[in-house]
Amino acid sequence: MASLLTAVGLTQSPLSTPIPNYGPGFLIFHFLFAYGVLSSRTLKQYYGIDHQESPRQDLSKYGEAAVRDGKITRKQLEKLQRNEAAHANSVENYTLFVAGITLATYAGVPRTTINAAGLTYTVARVLYAINYITAERRGPAMWRGLFWWTGNLSCLTLLWKAGQALSN
Numbered sequence: 001m002a003s004l005l006t007a008v009g010l011t012q013s014p015l016s017t018p019i020p021n022y023g024p025g026f027l028i029f030h031f032l033f034a035y036g037v038l039s040s041r042t043l044k045q046y047y048g049i050d051h052q053e054s055p056r057q058d059l060s061k062y063g064e065a066a067v068r069d070g071k072i073t074r075k076q077l078e079k080l081q082r083n084e085a086a087h088a089n090s091v092e093n094y095t096l097f098v099a100g101i102t103l104a105t106y107a108g109v110p111r112t113t114i115n116a117a118g119l120t121y122t123v124a125r126v127l128y129a130i131n132y133i134t135a136e137r138r139g140p141a142m143w144r145g146l147f148w149w150t151g152n153l154s155c156l157t158l159l160w161k162a163g164q165a166l167s168n
Helices: 023-037 041-047 055-068 074-107 111-134 143-167
Strands: none
Touching: 023 074, 023 111, 041 055, 041 074, 055 074, 074 111, 074 143, 111 143
């Protein structure tokens, strides 16, 4: 099995060791990350303001009332709102990532390029989510744009490389 450094093209692989394509693994991770880990449901259940009958309106319909009633603090409500926004953005962004990995794999883009882009995207999106949920002030929140663009540029690179490979 190739090392991580070999899989992303930073070291040479012995000739007899093929480089795996970790693209499918990255796709599975990001599906679970976007739709599961970042789901605000768990945090809303923890704070006791989850309403199964209308979960998408938990914060807009019941958030302020929960603060007024002392169930949660204003800071907790704001964190829940940021969590919902991070979840929505990750779900929206997943499509670009799927397109990049899938088209690059189909086009025969080198596996090291796919793996490096997938790892870059993963690090950027995890940092993005952590920053989105925890940054309460403008200064630290400004980093979020850098993380967002880094992830997107890794996907756009894969699409560009796929286009080049399909044109040859």
